[in-house]
Amino acid sequence: MAEVIAQEKQGGKQKKKLIRVDMTPMVDLGFLLITFFMFTTNFTKPNVMDLGLPAKDHTNPPIDNTVIGDKNQVTFILGKDNRVFYHQSNPADLSAGNLKETDFSGIKISKIISDAYKNAPKPEKFTVIVKPTDEANYKNFVDMLDNLAIAKKERYGVTDIKPWETKVYKELVQ
Numbered sequence: 001m002a003e004v005i006a007q008e009k010q011g012g013k014q015k016k017k018l019i020r021v022d023m024t025p026m027v028d029l030g031f032l033l034i035t036f037f038m039f040t041t042n043f044t045k046p047n048v049m050d051l052g053l054p055a056k057d058h059t060n061p062p063i064d065n066t067v068i069g070d071k072n073q074v075t076f077i078l079g080k081d082n083r084v085f086y087h088q089s090n091p092a093d094l095s096a097g098n099l100k101e102t103d104f105s106g107i108k109i110s111k112i113i114s115d116a117y118k119n120a121p122k123p124e125k126f127t128v129i130v131k132p133t134d135e136a137n138y139k140n141f142v143d144m145l146d147n148l149a150i151a152k153k154e155r156y157g158v159t160d161i162k163p164w165e166t167k168v169y170k171e172l173v174q
Contacts, residue, residue: 074116080135091164109147128156
C-alpha cells in the first residue's frame with residue numbers, strides 16, 4: 001500500500017524518508033463502488049398513457065363513414081394559459097357566443113361531456129373531439145385525456161384545429 005523508503009541525504013545531518021503511496025487499491029475500490037451503485041440504483045421508468053386504440057379487425061365490414069352530427073359530438077379546443085373552449089357547432093353556426101370557456105378545476109369538463117352525451121340524438125355515435133392549439137401545453141392534453149377517462153367515454157378523436165375555429169378562438173383570446 002504505502003512504502004517508506006529511507007534515504008540518507010548526502011552531506012547533511014538529517015535523514016529524509018521518502019513516502020510513496022500506491023493508488024492501485026484505491027482505484028479498484030472506486031470501480032467496485034461505481035459498479036455497486038449502478039446495480040443497486042432504480043432507474044426512472046418512462047410514464048406511459050394508454051390511449052385505448054382499437055385493434056385492426058379485418059373480419060368486420062367497413063365502418064359507416066356518415067357524418068356524426070353537431071349534437072352527437074362535443075369539441076374541446078385547448079388554448080394557451082390553461083384555457084379550454086368547447087362547442088357543438090358547425091362552421092356556419094360557430095361564433096364567439098357559441099364558443100364557451102371552462103377550465104380544468106373539479107369535474108367541469110366531465111360534466112360537460114356527460115351533459116352533451118345525455119342530449120345526443122344518437123348516443124351510440126357520440127364522440128368527443130380534442131383540438132389542441134399550438135399554444136397549448138402537454139399537461140393540458142393529458143388532463144383532457146384524464147377527464148375523458150373519468151367520463152368513461154372511449155369514443156374520442158384528437159385532431160388539428162380547423163381554420164374556422166381558429167378565427168373564432170383568436171377573437172376570444174385577444
